[in-house]
Amino acid sequence: MISDKIEAIKAAVNEQLAKSEHLQDVQDIRVKFLGKKGELTAIMKEMKNFSKEERPKVGQLVNTARNAIEEQLKAKMEEVKAKELAAKIESEKIDITLPGRKPSDSAPDGRLVPAHGLLHRRRDGYRIGLL
Numbered sequence: 848m849i850s851d852k853i854e855a856i857k858a859a860v861n862e863q864l865a866k867s868e869h870l871q872d873v874q875d876i877r878v879k880f881l882g883k884k885g886e887l888t889a890i891m892k893e894m895k896n897f898s899k900e901e902r903p904k905v906g907q908l909v910n911t912a913r914n915a916i917e918e919q920l921k922a923k924m925e926e927v928k929a930k931e932l933a934a935k936i937e938s939e940k941i942d943i944t945l946p947g948r949k950p951s952d953s954a955p956d957g958r959l960v961p962a963h964g965l966l967h968r969r970r971d972g973y974r975i976g977l978l
Contacts, residue, residue, distance in 0.1 A: 849890065849905055853912045856886050860916050864923045873927055877920050887913055 863876050880886050890909055894902055 849893075850908055852890060853887075853908055856880060856890075857912055857915065859886075860919060864919055867923065868927070868930075870924065870927050870931065873920060873924050880916060881913065881920075887916070 860876060860880055864873070867873050867876060878885065882888065887909060890905075894905055894909075897905055
């Protein structure tokens with residue numbers, strides 16, 4: 848019956864979430880089961896074929912399944928985001944034991960670039976009133 852379909856969908860979601868390692872995989876699972884043309888949405892569309900007495904029961908089953916799946920997806924998304932952030936931080940690690948870098952306005956051998964020296968002399972000339 849319909850409860851068997853819902854349980855099968857839940858099991859499929861659990862199985863696919865266990866395999867997913869990337870954020871895009873989790874998004875694809877969400878779309879596949881909860882999207883506009885998703886499997887759970889298809890069951891909601893079939894509700895018009897049920898009798899008035901069965902509709903509330905089926906609706907409740909579908910809504911509880913949807914909420915459970917959304918919670919699982921949310922938890923998996925947070926887990927995947929944390930893993931990706933940790934991987935990114937690990938890859939962008941800075942070695943603080945590296946020697947320092949020279950200032951950008953100096954030449955490779957440590958002296959000032961000629962244009963900067965001219966600017967500094969001109970600035971100093973204004974300070975003491977020569978220019």
